[in-house]
Amino acid sequence: MYQALQNPGSLSIKCYPKCNIMSPETRLEGIGQDAVRCANCGDPVTPFQFEHGYTVVFDEARTIGLTLDKDAAERIARDSRAYAKLPECSAQYSILLFAPHDLVGTVARTRPFLGQLGTMPGVRMPDSHNAGDFGSFLIGAPHEYALTPDQLELRTDGHMDIDAVRPGTIIVAPVKVAGAGVYMGDMHALQGDGKIAGHTMDVSGTVTLQVEVLKERELLGPVLFPLPEDLPFLARPFTAGEKAKAVTLAKQWGITEIEESGPISIVGTGPDLNSAAENGLSRSAKLLGMSLPEVRNRATITGAIEIGRLPGVVQITFLAPLNQLENAGLLPLVLEQYDIG
Numbered sequence: 001m002y003q004a005l006q007n008p009g010s011l012s013i014k015c016y017p018k019c020n021i022m023s024p025e026t027r028l029e030g031i032g033q034d035a036v037r038c039a040n041c042g043d044p045v046t047p048f049q050f051e052h053g054y055t056v057v058f059d060e061a062r063t064i065g066l067t068l069d070k071d072a073a074e075r076i077a078r079d080s081r082a083y084a085k086l087p088e089c090s091a092q093y094s095i096l097l098f099a100p101h102d103l104v105g106t107v108a109r110t111r112p113f114l115g116q117l118g119t120m121p122g123v124r125m126p127d128s129h130n131a132g133d134f135g136s137f138l139i140g141a142p143h144e145y146a147l148t149p150d151q152l153e154l155r156t157d158g159h160m161d162i163d164a165v166r167p168g169t170i171i172v173a174p175v176k177v178a179g180a181g182v183y184m185g186d187m188h189a190l191q192g193d194g195k196i197a198g199h200t201m202d203v204s205g206t207v208t209l210q211v212e213v214l215k216e217r218e219l220l221g222p223v224l225f226p227l228p229e230d231l232p233f234l235a236r237p238f239t240a241g242e243k244a245k246a247v248t249l250a251k252q253w254g255i256t257e258i259e260e261s262g263p264i265s266i267v268g269t270g271p272d273l274n275s276a277a278e279n280g281l282s283r284s285a286k287l288l289g290m291s292l293p294e295v296r297n298r299a300t301i302t303g304a305i306e307i308g309r310l311p312g313v314v315q316i317t318f319l320a321p322l323n324q325l326e327n328a329g330l331l332p333l334v335l336e337q338y339d340i341g
Helices: 070-077 080-084 134-138 240-253 273-288 292-301 322-327 331-337
Strands: 002-004 013-015 026-028 036-038 056-058 064-067 107-109 113-118 170-172 183-188 223-225 261-269 303-309 313-321
Touching: 070 080, 170 331, 223 331, 261 273, 261 322, 261 331, 273 292, 273 303, 273 313, 273 322, 292 303, 292 313, 313 322, 322 331
Parallel strands: none
Antiparallel strands: 002 013, 026 036, 056 064, 064 107, 113 183, 170 223, 223 261, 261 313, 303 313
16 A cells, blocks of 8 residues: 655655555556555555546657557556656656556647746755645645745745746746756646646656846746747737827827836745735735735736646736836846837
């Protein structure tokens, strides 16, 4: 038997009740959800079980995925490490070992992104729990990774599972340890907003990253500048034609100055979606020097709150005045990413 210590996002397993060993040495026995076994007693040990799953193959260009039947899934499972293209020194078992096949013949478009991209937290914690939702499971937990509420505030929310974190996106991450400790992983072939199933298509891949340092700036959590096509409709920069209509309206109604604005997306996390939204809204207000009611209004009429992951990762995305973006030290990134001329 096995005992998952934390769900969702289990960080460790315990062989229970036979061995009572935390994170025991393991061996493989066949394929399927019981294939990973305790090397000491032989009982299955795995941090989770699938209620409903699938095995996917991709076309040569990696643009389309297709789910497989039982025979094909089991054939892949028997050579899972090769099919998963795990790095040579990677010490892990591929989930392909489970050979899930509940969906057959389903077609999906790929859009690769990183589930984890950020900086090291200011307290020791598993990377899977470096967020306000999964991290909340560590508060008072009965194992070595237990945290207090104050310690959880030292997280950096590197585990976002936000599908906009893909090639071309700019991310500003908080620094809470010397040297920042930039890390990445958890690459997915695709994911719909919310990651509602709790899992998606994990794949191997190669990442090219450019890192710059913004000094003397305080940041509570990640800030994203997504690709223009990934912005909510209301948060996209205005076109020349739209600006011309606004100028005409201003003249008709005696408005002497039109606000110049640009997009920003601020990550909020918490044990549930409501607390994640409040976290993101308060971070937005502090970063841009606004009141909470103003942020709420701007997110309502010039943006949206998007769900990155259940139970509690969101993006607060809206158009912010350029002068406040400049005061926050973020205007150069806005001008780099978007055509707001």
